[in-house]
């Protein structure tokens with residue numbers, strides 16, 4: 680799936696391969712490099728082969744201050760994921776954050792506030808693409824959730840195969856869209872229902888719940904809660920458990936379970952984009968986003 684087609688020239692320029700030793704395919708030392716496998720990435724996404732786990736890459740999100748999912752950041756994430764999917768030396772990805780205390784603040788509100796319909800459509804297509812790329816990935820994808828994870832950040836976490844959350848009460852996770860005066864799209868809802876069940880999802884979505892770690896574990900939105908300094912090691916050991924399963928059988932099973940949910944979007948992607956553009960362009964929604972952005976600014980005092 681050629682994802683770079685249609686990218687804005689600036690974005691394409693941003694994504695020239697970084698730190699690549701000529702001839703070094705991801706996961707294999709370059710001829711003569713001597714010092715092992717190199718990382719690759721882009722300004723906002725660092726991908727490092729895990730030195731302690733062959734075939735595993737750690738994808739670090741580093742879009743400070745809050746890993747908000749801007750169009751550029753989404754594009755870099757998509758291209759990094761595509762590279763890893765295409766590099767057969769990799770079987771698993773651990774997705775984590777390099778922004779202290781924040782996994783991802785969700786969709787970038789400034790991509791949806793005060794923007795023209797064409798931009799909103801382009802942005803939403805990238806949001807759809809990231810979800811589909813992660814949710815349907817053939818790789819084992821484990822979320823090492825080392826920060827707060829609202830809305831779009833929660834969707835990214837839910838799209839992983841397994842979620843490890845740091846036991847810090849500040850690191851809440853949930854689809855809090857109603858608190859902003861907007862709503863989660865049906866495919867966000869579907870993933871939450873699939874994860875925590877219909878009644879729990881219905882309540883959480885309507886009330887915009889952000890679950891602290893203990894509640895997140897109890898409701899099932901995450902699979903494990905561990906001390907903050909054990910998130911990465913726990914993700915690595917869970918990865919080893921998942922990679923003990925033959926890839927082909929696991930991938931077919933993942934597809935069996937997830938494809939019906941993904942198909943609901945795939946069968947109506949354009950309509951979903953149009954619905955989003957119509958919804959987000961409403962004066963009332965733009966006003967809600969303005970109020971929420973102002974609250975964020977006032978919070979800083």
Ligand SMILES: CCCCCCCC/C=C/C/C=C/C(=O)SCCNC(=O)CCNC(=O)[C@H](O)C(C)(C)COP(=O)(O)OP(=O)(O)OC[C@H]1O[C@@H](n2cnc3c(N)ncnc32)[C@H](O)[C@@H]1OP(=O)(O)O
Nearest residue numbers: 747784785786787788789829830831861864954955958975
């Ligand atoms: C028919 C229907 C069709 C479908 C309809 C679809 C509707 C739209 C789709 C919705 C799905 C998903 C939506 C989202 O993901 S919306 C984003 C939700 N995110 C949040 O609510 C989190 C907001 N942020 C925070 O709560 C905090 O920033 C924090 C807890 C993440 C971090 O706090 P702190 O460390 O104190 O940092 P600051 O608050 O000071 O923030 C720093 C800086 O970053 C800006 N910022 C924060 N979050 C975002 C964001 N999501 N987008 C853009 N910018 C963000 C913040 O404003 C500060 O900026 P500065 O003042 O310029 O420094």
